[in-house]
Amino acid sequence: MAWRGSLLVCSPLECESPGEMLTSMEKAKAEGADLVELRIDSVSFSHFSMAEMLIKKRTLPSIVSYRFSPTALN
Incomplete structure (x- = not known):
């Protein structure tokens, strides 16, 4: 990670x-x-292992998020 001051x-x-x-x-x-x-x-x-693969192959530090959408329940 390249620090640009504090940014x-x-x-x-x-x-x-x-x-x-x-x-x-x-x-x-x-x-x-x-x-x-x-x-x-x-x-x-299609399978949880795909999420695991994504995390293992990442090329940058990552924040993983899941934003719940109430409309997804409809």
């Missing part, structure tokens, strides 16, 4: 697949992101 850049990633998430992470890294937020609520996982 770090965190890029939120919302993607539909783990592969797309990894590609977006590489783009964020190339554009200067220091870390990413992996919005796993937007990813379609």
Whole structure:
């Protein structure tokens, strides 16, 4: 992580697949992101091991979040 004084850049990633998430992470890294937020609520996982793979293959420090949406229950 590159410290710019006391500023770090965190890029939120919302993607539909783990592969797309990894590609977006590489783009964020190339554009200067220091870390990413992996919005796993937007990813379609066929099995939990896909989420594990995503975390193992990450190329930046990550915050993993799941934002609950009440509309998802309807």
